[in-house]
Amino acid sequence: MNIGKMLRGIGVVLLAGLLLSLFILRNQGEGGVVDMVAVNTAVKAAEAHWKEIAGGDLNRWKAAVAASSANSESGAAARLTLIAGDGRTLYAGEDAAASIHDALRNGDTVADITVSGVPAGKLIMANHTAEKVKAARRELYAALAVSWTACAALCAAYLLYLHRSVIRPFNKLQSFAQQVARGNLDLPLTMDRNRLFGAFTESFDLMREELASARESEYRANLSKKELVASLSHDIKTPVASIKAVTELMLLSPAEDRMRKRLEAVLSKAEQIDGLVTNLFHATLEELEQLRVVPTEEYSGVLGGMLRNACYGYDIRIGAIPECMLRMDVLRMQQVVDNLLANAGKYAGTPVEAAFAASGNYLVMRIKDEGEGAPESDLPLLFNKFYRGSNSAGHSGSGLGLYLSRSFMRRMEGDLVCYNTRDGFAAELRLKLV
Structure with a gap:
């Protein structure tokens, strides 16, 4: 999913919702326009037949109104109301307001009826403005609901996309970084290289490989230094032992006191050198x-x-x-x-089970895998310093973990x-109970 396409879709x-709303509002405005031709026609017909209307005969007026309208006689007059000057309602159609007050409240058209220059009454024509406004509002609300629902759906899809493509990979990177910080450089960062952060995560994995390589090189360099120190210690101790032996032999033969003191000083310094070399040798192994x-x-x-923090991957x-x-x-x-x-994970590569049981004064935590186990000949040597088993080929390590x-x-x-x-390798940790 492309971010640009998603944003364009939301836009x-x-x-579209805005244009539809404007269209509905515009139609609402057009629906409220007063039909002045129909109003004038009805007023003229009422003025022409006012005496008949005042006497209760409305037939000729209705016929005149119907003749000027495309509706039927009853349909044309149904929107009209006639009110005399004294306030009496002379005629009220089925769809018309019953009084001037109702007409004003509904937004209907009110026109004066004049006979011989004297106001004789009023004519009300129903425009149904309130119903049109309500209908327009319903259409507007429906359009807004549809547009905002579609927008919300797109936003939800976009958030889901961000979670899967950005947040989840970053969380995985965070866990990966914690493992790297602990020194666990053997676990690769598995991720789809075609995702948004594919190149970024691949660079992280390359960094892990470089760190692992650098640590392996450092270990080999340190091991070489230890071997060099051990070799030099042996080479130095051999001539020092010869010096001590010759000096001790010379001390057995009679000699002047002055010479004896010198030989004793030589022997003392030789023993001091031998002790310093021994300390140097042991320091490299005991550090x-x-x-x-x-x-x-x-x-x-x-x-x-601890188990959850250590089991990334x-x-x-x-x-x-x-x-x-x-x-x-x-x-x-x-x-x-x-x-x-x-x-x-390095030697078995299978699921691991951690089980717990009390045993005397200890809590036993048993960590078991389902691999091939260690060769029987290696078991007595697993806890030796710098020892690596026969199955360690191709795996980085220093032989110091166990x-x-x-x-x-x-x-x-x-x-x-x-x-x-029978089906794997197990390590039991015995923890002292308080």
Whole structure:
């Protein structure tokens, strides 16, 4: 649907309604014009036969009125009323007003009847102005109702179009941006590229791919640095060990006190160098364990929000959550849930089920997919740092997700275990009850 065509359609409907209203108003104005020829004819006939009329004989006057009208005699006279000068009603037609007051109220025509220059009475001709006005109003209201209804329908269709083509894609972009902000760069932004914002959303998806590529490059660079540090540490520790060994051997043989002090200083510095190199090596491997975990008392209902916030793009079924108080760090727990659902979407690509059950002092949250599971040989190694399973080919990752997740759970007085099932793979989170 083209926005320009929609706006033009609304404009055409409004213009048509306006023109129709003007046409009705114009016809109303024409319907209220007084037929002066008929009025003059009726007045002349009354003046010519006034003596007969005053005596109660109306036949010749009616005949004269009918002769000048295309209507029948009764039809022509039905619109007329004759009133004498003293206020008596000499004749009142079926469609005519009964008095001057009624005639003025109805907008009828009132004309004087003069006989020999002296006012003798009045003639009233019904114009039916009130009925014509009412009819015109009904037509005007009908025209306005039709035009505004059509306009409202077009506006509703336009709003529906905006919702489907603009608002809904923006909401999807908002959810996508939240996933990108959390670091979930493996989920593509699926959207019809032919829509109004097709190129815009495609650019967002390209940005996601570039970010994922940059993060992968950064990870590989950091891993290379760690490997370089480990290699250099090994290479440095080897000559330092030789220096320590030779120095210790020299200290076993007799020597002057001055020489002994120098050898002891060399040995001390060699041990200091060896300790610094060891610390440097361990720092590269333990830096990820410095993330702060602060468990607090939290209501179990927050788990549902975590699953819903983390399941953008995933088909997840959330079971009933028992009402209880748990000991957890909400931020770290959200990271754990994100990691588990990201792994399910990455390696299984099937619907995920989250079930809850109380077990002793723990609330067990079981997240299960319907994929092929992990190779049995990989199960004991899944929680090792930087370990990636044999089924990780073609999938981005650093091998730290499960390692960090179990570390966070244990620092929240809980635990994380993973195992294969008959029809998929399951991860059980044990959360400490308060």
